[in-house]
Amino acid sequence: MLKTHNDFEVSGPVVVVVLDGVGVGKHDAGDAVFHARTPTMDWLDDVALKTTLLAHGTHVGMPSDADMGNSEVGHNALGAGKIYDQGAKRVDVAIRTEVLFERGSDDSETFFEMVDHVTRSNGTLHLIGLLSDGNVHSHIDHVEAITTHAARLGIKRIRLHALLDGRDVDGQSAHRYIEKIEAHFEGLSGVDAKIASGGGRMLVTMDRYEAEWDMVERGWKAHVLGEGPAVGSALEAVNSARKENPDLNDQYIPPFVVHDSNGPVGTIEDGDAVLLFNFRGDRAIELSRAFEESDFDKFERHRVPDVFFVGMMQYDGDLGVPARSLVKPSKITSTMGELLASAGVKQLAVSETQKYGHVTYFWNGNRSEKFREDLEVYIEVPSDRVTFDQRPWMKAAEITDATIEALNPNSGIRFARVNYPNGDMVGHTGDFEAAVIAVEATDLCLKRLLAAVRKLNGVAIVTADHGNSDQMYQLDKNSEPIRDSQGRFVPMTAHTLNPVPLWIYAPGLDGLKVRELATRRLSNVAPTALYLLGLEPPEHMDDPLILKRSEA
Ligand SMILES: O=C(O)[C@H](O)COP(=O)(O)O
Numbered sequence: 001m002l003k004t005h006n007d008f009e010v011s012g013p014v015v016v017v018v019l020d021g022v023g024v025g026k027h028d029a030g031d032a033v034f035h036a037r038t039p040t041m042d043w044l045d046d047v048a049l050k051t052t053l054l055a056h057g058t059h060v061g062m063p064s065d066a067d068m069g070n071s072e073v074g075h076n077a078l079g080a081g082k083i084y085d086q087g088a089k090r091v092d093v094a095i096r097t098e099v100l101f102e103r104g105s106d107d108s109e110t111f112f113e114m115v116d117h118v119t120r121s122n123g124t125l126h127l128i129g130l131l132s133d134g135n136v137h138s139h140i141d142h143v144e145a146i147t148t149h150a151a152r153l154g155i156k157r158i159r160l161h162a163l164l165d166g167r168d169v170d171g172q173s174a175h176r177y178i179e180k181i182e183a184h185f186e187g188l189s190g191v192d193a194k195i196a197s198g199g200g201r202m203l204v205t206m207d208r209y210e211a212e213w214d215m216v217e218r219g220w221k222a223h224v225l226g227e228g229p230a231v232g233s234a235l236e237a238v239n240s241a242r243k244e245n246p247d248l249n250d251q252y253i254p255p256f257v258v259h260d261s262n263g264p265v266g267t268i269e270d271g272d273a274v275l276l277f278n279f280r281g282d283r284a285i286e287l288s289r290a291f292e293e294s295d296f297d298k299f300e301r302h303r304v305p306d307v308f309f310v311g312m313m314q315y316d317g318d319l320g321v322p323a324r325s326l327v328k329p330s331k332i333t334s335t336m337g338e339l340l341a342s343a344g345v346k347q348l349a350v351s352e353t354q355k356y357g358h359v360t361y362f363w364n365g366n367r368s369e370k371f372r373e374d375l376e377v378y379i380e381v382p383s384d385r386v387t388f389d390q391r392p393w394m395k396a397a398e399i400t401d402a403t404i405e406a407l408n409p410n411s412g413i414r415f416a417r418v419n420y421p422n423g424d425m426v427g428h429t430g431d432f433e434a435a436v437i438a439v440e441a442t443d444l445c446l447k448r449l450l451a452a453v454r455k456l457n458g459v460a461i462v463t464a465d466h467g468n469s470d471q472m473y474q475l476d477k478n479s480e481p482i483r484d485s486q487g488r489f490v491p492m493t494a495h496t497l498n499p500v501p502l503w504i505y506a507p508g509l510d511g512l513k514v515r516e517l518a519t520r521r522l523s524n525v526a527p528t529a530l531y532l533l534g535l536e537p538p539e540h541m542d543d544p545l546i547l548k549r550s551e552a
């Protein structure tokens with residue numbers, strides 16, 4: 001399907017380097033990318049073709065331009081060369097148009113099976129997921145809409161297992177979402193609806209890529225078994241954690257189980273239904289497996305209730321996880337990885353555990369399997385198990401070593417993608433000094449990687465999937481950093497709306513020119529990489545970022 005061109009020949013590999021969470025900021029107090037010493041990126045400014053790419057909102061398939069980018073939508077766009085409606089948008093549309101709630105519509109079958117199951121068994125509808133409006137993994141509006149309709153349809157008992165965010169939203173905002181959802185529950189007449197358990201998302205349930213199954217085990221204990229620190233309410237759990245550590249980010253609030261005088265208010269029992277309302281898959285797959293796999297062996301579950309389990313979306317179409325889901329995802333096909341595999345081109349993907357699935361699963365359009373076992377080399381460097389403000393260099397050196405080794409001249413690898421997680425994972429801790437070190441560590445390793453690419457007569461496309469470290473403090477409406485009662489800047493842990501850098505480092509290729517485009521965005525990267533590989537970018541992809549020789 002891919003055709004070749006003869007405009008030039010790059011004999012070495014084409015390498016896409018994703019500096020995760022390294023956006024182009026406002027060069028202000030909280031811009032850790034600007035404040036970092038980055039001789040490699042500065043040098044790229046001089047020797048490489050340079051532009052910026054949009055990486056947020058509608059440019060990556062999110063519902064609105066107020067939505068920041070994230071790793072899923074960013075890597076989907078990078079790998080597919082095209083913008084697809086993302087989970088956030090698909091769910092938003094299904095809920096707003098109410099097709100999800102109309103009995104008999106094509107899109108409501110599972111919703112009604114779930115409701116009917118609970119009604120028939122006189123059971124409880126449990127909702128588990130990230131309680132915020134970050135719109136990266138979930139949105140509180142979806143919880144409100146679903147519980148409103150469940151109540152309308154006669155469900156009498158609802159329990160919410162609330163994972164507290166602080167990572168895609170303000171670091172200390174959990175109480176606001178708890179109050180909002182509890183007020184909503186109050187308004188559901190004739191329904192007994194309560195928060196039953198929960199905890200900070202980086203301690204409970206939302207592990208990804210099997211980095212720390214203990215997180216999921218803690219979640220299983222709290223949500224299913226009702227085991228864990230007992231509290232009178234979710235707000236009490238938040239307040240007591242903050243009392244102990246006033247600077248604690250919501251991500252790290254310990255697990256909690258809400259009790260009344262009879263004990264836990266909402267364990268998960270036979271006959272119940274469980275909706276995992278996160279739409280994004282990376283941090284939802286493990287809990288889905290714990291509910292669905294009969295031969296599950298990642299931790300001791302003790303009791304496995306016979307429930308009707310549903311995901312907001314199907315998180316992995318290859319593996320069919322979970323078996324049932326409410327909203328169908330976009331079918332992302334003919335991605336760069338798939339096209340290269342069918343053209344017989346050998347590929348490499350490298351990162352550490354925390355971002356391993358980003359360059360494999362997300363890059364390939366949320367597919368976890370390889371297209372061609374013999375043509376794809378995937379390398380995962382095990383991540384440290386710490387909060388990354390403590391190790392801002394993370395595994396950047398090891399990722400670089402592994403990439404350089406894998407790209408040896410005998411490897412036959414023509415295309416590689418590499419993700420350096422530092423700018424993002426450290427950005428999420430809200431620690432400005434650590435974020436500066438994270439960016440500096442990445443820059444140092446990038447130098448070594450680019451030298452290797454040059455030696456191999458290859459080309460590097462260096463970019464990012466969205467911003468994060470480029471804004472480490474919250475700003476007021478005049479773009480001034482907000483200060484807390486003690487005069488300290490208030491950390492911002494979430495991604496940013498900023499564009500990302502794009503450098504094309506092509507030492508052997510003269511005369512490359514940036515294409516004039518109304519908008520340059522992440523989806524322009526795959527066609528650019530294909531063109532540099534000597535292949536014609538396919539029709540269904542967006543334009544390459546450089547002019548073809550015939551157009552120059
Ligand atoms: O899951 C996370 O860590 C955050 O919600 C988003 O970060 P990512 O999109 O960079 O993974």
Ligand SMILES: [Mn+2]
Pocket residue numbers: 020021070071072074424465466
């Ligand atoms: Mn990312």
Ligand SMILES: [Mn+2]
Pocket residue numbers: 021071424425428468495
């Ligand atoms: Mn992130």
